[in-house]
Amino acid sequence: MEQYRDFFEANRQSWNLRAAAHKSTTFYDVEAWKAGKDSLQSIELREMGDVRGKTLLHLQCHFGQDTLSWARHGAQVTGCDLSDTAIEYARQLAAETGLEASFVCCNVYDLxxxxxxxxDIVFASYGVVGWLPDLKRWAEVIAHFLKPGGYFYFAEFHPVIWMFDDNLEKLTYSYQQSDVIVTDNQGTYADQDADIQYRDYSWNHSLSEVINSLIGVGLCLEFLNEYPFSPYNCFPKTVKGEDGNYRIQGLENIIPMVYSLKATKISYQ
Ligand SMILES: C[S@@+](CC[C@H](N)C(=O)[O-])C[C@H]1O[C@@H](n2cnc3c(N)ncnc32)[C@H](O)[C@@H]1O
Known part of the structure; x- marks a missing residue:
């Protein structure tokens, strides 16, 4: 991982800027969440089912809203994130709401x-794997933290989305892009008008790369689902459907936007 050190440091700084900006966005709607609104989406709620009494590790938990939502659903939660600003705010939210949670600030690779x-459960969702250059090592970390019989649940934006340019107009990146993608940004997906500028570094990962990395560490794939919509309004030119989900105008139900999977660590006893 030493070869990626400068990329991780730049990303840590960029996520600190985003996390600070995100606290007050309507996208994250922290006040409504504090009052009891669930930040989790129907995809993961339906596919994961009952988590009461389960220990749950949330990788790349941002400022802990989803982690703490899982605590509201009865899980014993731990969150990890690279951004110290995000983790500081996650701890503050836990204290303010009285929800039980532990948060660790570090690179997921160093966890x-x-x-x-x-x-029992390792969980990660929406906008995470693209910040990681090496999925074999990522899968090793997941397997390391799973109990035998435990499962990894993952809901993520589909790699087809990341083939497009920023305006989602032109196919720009290869589906199986292995090179780092360097992006200069203004604002964030949660607030395009936020007064922040930063450069970040990301990697595209195909479905086969994700799945084979999990199979490669001995996890057993239970399902893979693909959805032609995003539950989050974080892409340009979206239209909201009657189902409350977002699709790209002109590409409605043509491209996949999200996928989800569950992979279990087999217990041989
Ligand atoms: C898009 S956010 C996750 C969003 C999450 N679904 C949510 O809305 O709360 C991605 C997170 O990954 C974290 N991250 C990026 N690279 C990381 C790394 N190498 N190790 C740990 N966390 C990382 C960022 O700090 C950020 O909080």
Whole structure:
């Protein structure tokens, strides 16, 4: 991971800027969430089902809203994120709401050196894998933290989305892009008008790369689902459907926008 150190540091700084800006956005709607609104989406709620009493590790948890929502659903939660601004705010939200949670600030690749224990569920969602250059190592971290019989649940934006340019007008990146993608940004997906500028570094990962990395560490794929919509309004030129989900205008139900999967660590006893 040493070769990626400068990229991770730049991304940490960029996520600190985003996290600070996100606190007050209507996108995250923290006040409504504090009052009890669930930040989790119907996809993961339906596909994961009952989490009561389960230990749940949330990788790349941002400022912990979803982590703490899982606590409201009865899980014993731990969140990890690279951004110190995000983790500081996650701890503040836990204290303000009285929800039980632990948060660890570190690179997901370094988590085994910062956190002990095994979990029933490892969870990650929406906008995470693109910040990681090496999915084999990512899958090793997931497998490391799973109890035998535990599962990894993942809901993520579809790699087809990341083939487009910023305006979602032109196919720009290869589906199986292995090179780092360098982007200069203004504002954030949660607030285009936020007064922040930063450069970040990301990687596109095909479905086969994600799935084979999980199979490669011995996890057993239980399902893979693809959805032609996003539950989040975080892309340009979206239209909201009657189902409350967002599709790209002109590409409605033509391209996949989200996928989800569940992969279990088989127990051989
Ligand atoms: C799009 S956000 C996750 C959003 C999440 N679904 C939510 O809305 O709360 C991506 C998160 O990944 C974190 N991140 C990026 N690279 C990371 C890394 N190498 N290790 C740990 N966290 C990382 C960022 O700090 C950011 O909080």
């Amino acid at each position: 085994p050196q910062h956190l002990a224990g095994k979990f």
